[in-house]
Amino acid sequence: MNVTVFGTGYVGLVQGAVLANAGHQVVCVDVDSHKIERLKEGHIPIYEPGLESLVKENFAEGRLDFTNDAVAAVAHGDIQFIAVGTPPDEDGSADLKYVLAVAETIAQHMDRHQIVINKSTVPVGTADKVKARITETLAARGRSDLTFDVVSNPEFLKEGSAVADCQKPDRIVIGTDSEHAEEVMRELYAPFNRIHEKIIIMDVRSAELTKYAANCMLATKISFMNEMANLAERLGADIEMVRQGIGSDPRIGYHFIYPGVGYGGSCFPKDVQALIRTADGIEFDAKVLKAVEARNYEQKTSLFQKINRHYESDLQGKTFALWGLAFKPNTDDMREAPSRVLMEALWMAGAKVQAYDPEAMEETQRIYGNRDDLALCGTKEAALKGADALIIVTEWKSFRAPDFELIKQQLSQPIIFDGRNLYEPKRMSKKDFIYYSVGRSAE
Ligand code: NAD
Numbered sequence: 001m002n003v004t005v006f007g008t009g010y011v012g013l014v015q016g017a018v019l020a021n022a023g024h025q026v027v028c029v030d031v032d033s034h035k036i037e038r039l040k041e042g043h044i045p046i047y048e049p050g051l052e053s054l055v056k057e058n059f060a061e062g063r064l065d066f067t068n069d070a071v072a073a074v075a076h077g078d079i080q081f082i083a084v085g086t087p088p089d090e091d092g093s094a095d096l097k098y099v100l101a102v103a104e105t106i107a108q109h110m111d112r113h114q115i116v117i118n119k120s121t122v123p124v125g126t127a128d129k130v131k132a133r134i135t136e137t138l139a140a141r142g143r144s145d146l147t148f149d150v151v152s153n154p155e156f157l158k159e160g161s162a163v164a165d166c167q168k169p170d171r172i173v174i175g176t177d178s179e180h181a182e183e184v185m186r187e188l189y190a191p192f193n194r195i196h197e198k199i200i201i202m203d204v205r206s207a208e209l210t211k212y213a214a215n216c217m218l219a220t221k222i223s224f225m226n227e228m229a230n231l232a233e234r235l236g237a238d239i240e241m242v243r244q245g246i247g248s249d250p251r252i253g254y255h256f257i258y259p260g261v262g263y264g265g266s267c268f269p270k271d272v273q274a275l276i277r278t279a280d281g282i283e284f285d286a287k288v289l290k291a292v293e294a295r296n297y298e299q300k301t302s303l304f305q306k307i308n309r310h311y312e313s314d315l316q317g318k319t320f321a322l323w324g325l326a327f328k329p330n331t332d333d334m335r336e337a338p339s340r341v342l343m344e345a346l347w348m349a350g351a352k353v354q355a356y357d358p359e360a361m362e363e364t365q366r367i368y369g370n371r372d373d374l375a376l377c378g379t380k381e382a383a384l385k386g387a388d389a390l391i392i393v394t395e396w397k398s399f400r401a402p403d404f405e406l407i408k409q410q411l412s413q414p415i416i417f418d419g420r421n422l423y424e425p426k427r428m429s430k431k432d433f434i435y436y437s438v439g440r441s442a443e
Pocket of ligand 1: 010030085156157158
């Protein structure tokens with residue numbers, strides 16, 4: 001099938017490559033012409049396991065192409081995906097300007113029946129807005145004779161395993177009331193729907209809300225566990241035991257109940273906020289979501305509070321080794337990353353940071369530029385050299401079993417502030433470390 005994808009970010013690029021790999025003929029279009037040029041030369045703008053080879057292979061075999069020519073892009077696809085950003089507006093609601101700009105572009109160049117699919121995360125009612133924008137634009141062109149469908153098809157991929165998630169989706173949610181659109185969508189996704197039925201057809205509004213409900217539920221689990229961790233810490237309990245104790249109940253499960261330093265990334269913070277604003281807009285007080293957001297905001301500062309308390313509020317001139325910058329492992333995404341809140345608080349207090357991340361160093365350099373109080377180090381060992389303590393913010397696999405003797409040798413004092421509970425407090429104490437973790441009272 002001929003497919004056009006607007007937006008070559010995490011969602012558009014991955015979805016485009018995965019659809020091409022299944023045999024569809026895909027054109028990805030982006031307004032960022034530099035990105036398009038680089039993609040054509042084989043430079044992948046983001047880090048996702050498996051993405052680079054997938055893009056290169058499908059590009060080389062002619063199933064995947066990149067363009068900034070909107071006219072050619074609209075002409076290509078019987079299916080037009082909208083996969084552009086929906087960043088928070090000033091008040092936290094989802095800003096739809098990119099989504100509606102794409103809707104307008106499609107309507108300006110459309111000359112046959114096309115299916116417009118909203119893959120971006122958008123508030124309930126957006127499909128109606130997309131429909132209205134296309135209808136107005138077609139009318140202005142004198143082409144009200146053209147028909148089209150607008151479908152909601154939210155994306156559930158996880159950064160860090162985006163390719164695998166798209167290749168083997170848990171479910172494919174399709175919001176439509178059009179039989180024709182449903183049939184075309186079933187054909188599009190047939191290669192991903194072979195082992196058992198994954199397609200869930202529903203009305204458009206329910207599909208739009210499903211995406212927010214999914215992200216808000218996951219954010220709720222994280223904030224809930226962080227709240228329990230705070231309680232455990234103060235009550236002399238061990239949150240890791242509590243986690244196992246509750247996870248063993250199949251109604252709760254082990255997934256997504258890890259305490260830490262708060263959720264980040266481009267989705268959870270913005271989607272929780274956007275749903276709160278949607279609720280405000282209909283004068284409904286979303287009490288749970290507001291609490292989830294407030295807990296997360298505090299949790300992001302919790303590691304700094306521990307560090308500050310340990311040094312009795314005297315961080316001036318201290319140097320900290322920081323392992324992990326990305327908001328989670330296997331990505332280079334730094335959007336809303338807890339590491340940023342921590343580093344900025346350390347800098348404000350007069351401390352320096354020597355940081356290492358397997359993938360997010362370039363992105364950190366781009367965000368913060370060159371500054372005297374940030375050294376980006378080539379290895380995790382180099383980051384330790386002469387530092388007063390080690391701080392761990394992202395649970396990359398390579399941090400799980402480090403050489404503790406070397407850590408001790410390199411640090412001026414054997415102190416670790418661990419925001420991800422990577423090590424056992426008792427073992428750390430035997431190794432003569434002062435070890436702070438999350439939700440476990442033992443140091
Ligand atoms: P992104 O910021 O990585 O990429 C968006 C891309 O769209 C950019 O390359 C931008 O240049 C391009 N763009 C903007 N306006 C355009 C236009 N008029 N025409 C063509 N291209 C245009 O965004 P993302 O992370 O891929 O997210 C896209 C959407 O998917 C958002 O709504 C997000 O909430 C949702 N989503 C994201 C994830 C994720 O993990 N990142 C997962 C599921 C859903």
